[in-house]
Amino acid sequence: MADLFAGDMPAQPKTDEPSADAPLADRLRPRDLSEVVGQEHITGPEGAIGRMVAAGRLSSMILWGPPGTGKTSTARLLADSVGMRFVAISAVFSGVADLKKAFAEAEVATKAGQRTLLFVDEIHRFNRAQQDGFLPFVEKGTVTLVGATTENPSFELNAALLSRAQVLILRRLDADALGRLLDKAEALEGPLPITPAAREALIQSADGDGRFLLNQAETLYAAKIKEPLDPAGLGAFLQRRVAVYDKDREGHYNLISALHKSLRGSDPQAALYYMARMLTAGEEPLYVLRRLVRFASEDVGLADPEALVQCLAAKEAYDFLGSPEGELAIVQACLYLATAPKSNAAYAAQKAAWKSARETGSLMPPQNILNAPTKLMKDIGYGKDYAYDHDADEGFSGADYWPEDMAPQTFYKPVERGFERQVIERMAYWDKLSAKRRGE
Incomplete structure (x- = not known):
């Protein structure tokens, strides 16, 4: 069935008009x-598609965007144009x-x-x-390829194919675009049996998917509702839409990235929102916990x-309680991380030390710190x-522990935040003792 949006395969050319009993989305499909x-941004005069149509010649392309944003209709209308x-x-x-x-048919054509x-x-x-x-x-020009996908082409399509096609991104429909769709529906079918506030709630429930919105509108028309529904009545009448979230696809990585960066930015409200997005959409709580531990x-x-310690305790609490009770422990860990002082000094030290270890190879430690069992x-x-x-004054000898052929390195550089302020003081004190014992 051809419709106004992507997802269903178009079966009729432009000259065929949908029947009166066709789905609302099909009857409202664009004709231009x-x-x-x-x-x-892509179909307008200055957009990539607009320019191609004006020139009268298309190049192969990949239309990438969420469900219900017009990928199928755009492709069909491109051919017509x-x-x-x-x-x-x-x-x-x-x-x-x-x-x-x-x-084969394209070659004949x-x-x-x-x-x-x-x-x-x-x-x-x-x-x-x-x-x-x-x-x-595609190379011979037998066909102009227009592919549609909801997944990130960088991950899902061959590099060779991507090099021969332009990737065009279709945007999630915003409230204004969805409102215009409802305007078209009401021009065709009459006013929806909902209050203005419920209309806004209906648009929000579509989550950027135009096809879903029109299907919901069609359900309202079919019900022959006598009195307009308010938001509460609308919520009770329509099934709640489940957020789009594929745990092994880009949406998964986008949300975990947003969670991680919100935590790093010390924004507990945003961090909690993105974590809620993941968990309410069905993400495994233990996956979220693993990311929090890493953070x-x-x-x-x-x-x-x-x-x-807090993150590992949250993991133990979740293992003990399970869902949904144990999810509160995950929330606690999330909020703790978001409001904690931040330092990536240990992370930076690890990378620097690993790099140095690979570069220096098999340098022998100084003999004085080697065990001598024989x-x-x-x-x-x-x-x-x-x-x-332990036998030295103040429990610190100030000895040189580095290989003879390697100058001492500084990998760990604590920051002036939180507990690391105390670490800086300790390290500075030890440096002072070492200099004193070297006679500096």
């Missing part, structure tokens, strides 16, 4: 690129045989002087070998040594003149 709402033959396949339902047939726009919905679902199969036909070491570190080892100097720090 100018009618595609919310994507003016430049007089190309439009062929649509779905990577969900099509296989190699379908692709071979589409390419090319000989007859007819260019072909091949629209591939959910193109990321084709495997790497199948994606490679497009390359010779405690990477971004808080010794500025507040208790941060790691007589031979003692005879050749292992452990000789070792200064036992």
Whole structure:
């Protein structure tokens, strides 16, 4: 079914009008690129698609955007705008045989002087070998490929295919664009049986998905509601929309990145929001806990040594209580991290030390700090003149522990925040004692 938005495969050309009993989204599908709402940044005169249409020639492209933002309609209207033959396949339902047939028919059409726009919905679902199969036909100009995907092309599509196609990003529909869709629906079907406040709630519930919004509107029309519903009545009537979140896809990484950076930025409110987004959408609580534990070491570190303890305690509490009770412990750890003093000194020290270890290879530690379990080892100097720090004044010998062929390094540089202020004082004191004992 062709509709106003992406997701369903278009089955009818532009000249076919939908029947009176067709779904509302199908009856409201745009008839021209100018009618595609919310994507003016690419369909307008200054946009990539607008410029292609004005020139009368299309290049292959990947339309990347959330569900219900107009990918399918845009592709269909592109073909109409430049007089190309439009062929649509779905990577969900099509296989190699379908692709071979589409390419063969396109070659015949090319000989007859007819260019072909091949629209591939959910193109990321084709495997790497199948994606490679497009390359010779795109290069020869047999087809102009327009792929649609909800997933990040950088992760899901071959580099060779991406190098031959322009990636165009369709935006999540904002409240204004969704409002215009409802205006179109009401112009066709009459006023919706909802109050102005409920209309705003309906738009918000769509989460940027135009198709979902129109499907909800159609449900309201079909119910023949006599009195307008307020927001509470609307919520009781319509099923609650579940947030879009694929735990192994880009949405997963976007939210965990937002959570991590909100914590680093000491914004407990935003951090709690992004964590709630993940957990209410079905993310594994233990995954969130693992990221919090990592954050405690990477971004808080010794500025507040208790941060790691809090996160591990939250993990234990969740293991003990499970969901939903144990999720409060995760919230506590999240808030602790967001409000804790921050230092990445330990993280930076690790990277610097690991780099130095790789570069210096197998340098021998100084003999005086090596154990000498055998007589031979003692005879050749292992452990000789070792200064036992507990016997030294103030429990500090100030000995040189670095390999003879390596100058002392400074990997760990604590910051003037939280507990690390005390660490700085200790290190400065030890440096002062070392200098004194060296006679400096």
